[in-house]
Amino acid sequence: MRFDLHTHHSRCGHAEGDIEDYIRAALEAGMDVIGISDHSPYFAHAEDHPNPRVAMPRSEFAAYVEEVLRLKEKYRGRIEVLLGVESDFFPEYADIYRKAYEPYPFDYIIGSVHFTRGVSIFNKNRWKGLSMERKIEEKVHYYEMIALSAESGMFQILGHIDAMKGNYPDFSDIPAAEAIDDALKTIAKCGVAIEVNTSGGTKLCGGWYPSDDILERACHFGVDVTFGSDSHRPGRIAEDWDRVRTRLKEIGFKEWVFFRRKERIAVPL
Template identity: 45%
Template sequence: MKFDFHTHHERCGHAAGSVRDYIESAIEQGLNMIGISDHTPFFASAEDRPSLTGSMAKSEFPEYIREVVELKKQYHGKIEVLLGIEADFLPEHLELYRSVIAAYPLDYVIGSVHEFAGIGIYDSAYWESLTAARKMEVKKLFYDYIAQSAKCGLYDILGHVDSLNRYFNGYSELRTEAADVMLKAVAESDVVIEINSSDNHWVPDGDLLERAHRYGVKVTFGSDAHEPERVGEHFAAVAGHLYDIGYREWAVFRHRERFMVPIAR
């Protein structure tokens, strides 16, 4: 089975192409399942759309749901279309997001950390300004946020779990027990992590992914595609890597239920 659970589209303001474009690309790539998972609006904001490039407007969210549900029907028999969402982990607004998300017929919810303790995951200049000791503290803070997101019970999948490795130079060389604490929390919470193949830099990879396997952490795949042609990118290579380190199955979702399917080499 070939699938991709992490894709975006033009509503979020920083991706290209319509939902239909991503579905058509998935068919061209031979996928059996395609998940549509654009960013949630900023539900806690008084403004309809506080950022034109950060997410869709609150007023667009019902239409997003309606469109994907309709496309599910249109593509039945050609490809299985899944309705997902990527929701930031915002501890102070968790119950608001929980109530909104519960009102819609989602197949799965991806929980991602894009900011933690006031630090943005893309802020490489901030990282470079830190002392070695502070860099270690920041890494521990990030893992603590991931652990909290696993425990909160809102998410089916945790998105780009080690994303700082893409943007913070030397991040992967810092070793901390906080990584093991985080992985244990994920395993105990029975939440799935995605192998995110965006930007040709998979996360998690290497040591953290091998430790995830040892702790019994379940995995799935998401390209994090922001252009239709990148749907399913690196799927076969990721599957092969997972198999090589000991994984034999990974997770797919329907109606907020998880199903484990074999990893084919």
């Protein structure tokens, strides 16, 4: 069973192609399951479309869901299309986001921390001039946010849980093992999966999210894993799928998971 649960398309303003392009690419790549999970609108913002290069307008969200459901039926019997969304996690707005998702039949929701203290995790300038003590504080805060996202009950999957290294590879060397372990224990307790996200290869860090050492600790703590290419162009669908599967088996995982109607489906590795 081959699946890819993390994909984007043109609605978010920074990806190529429409939803059907990704479904066709998944068929060509031999996928059995393809999840559509574009960036959530900024539901708590006063404006309908405050960041056109980041996420879809709030007014477009229902149309997004309708399109995925239509394509789910169109491709039934050829490939399973899952309705997902990659949701930002802002603790102060969690109830707003939760209510926005309630009317729709999502198969899964990916919860991703993209901002901490109001700054993008991909903004490498946020680290300039910080002492090691302050860097540790920022990394610990990031993992506290990830733990909160698991505890929110909103998500089946947590996205790219060390993506702060994306444009700042030295992030991985900032010591915060206890905070990472605490987050992983919380994730395991809450029954949420983490993704192996292969889009890190498109960033300065040049590797998957999360790193092998985090995956090893996730395995130790009994955290479920899934796969997401985080494709922003159809050609990246299923990128490194076989390599990820092999690596997970080497680490000690016996299975990985996907979600249908928010129910966990385990697939042997």
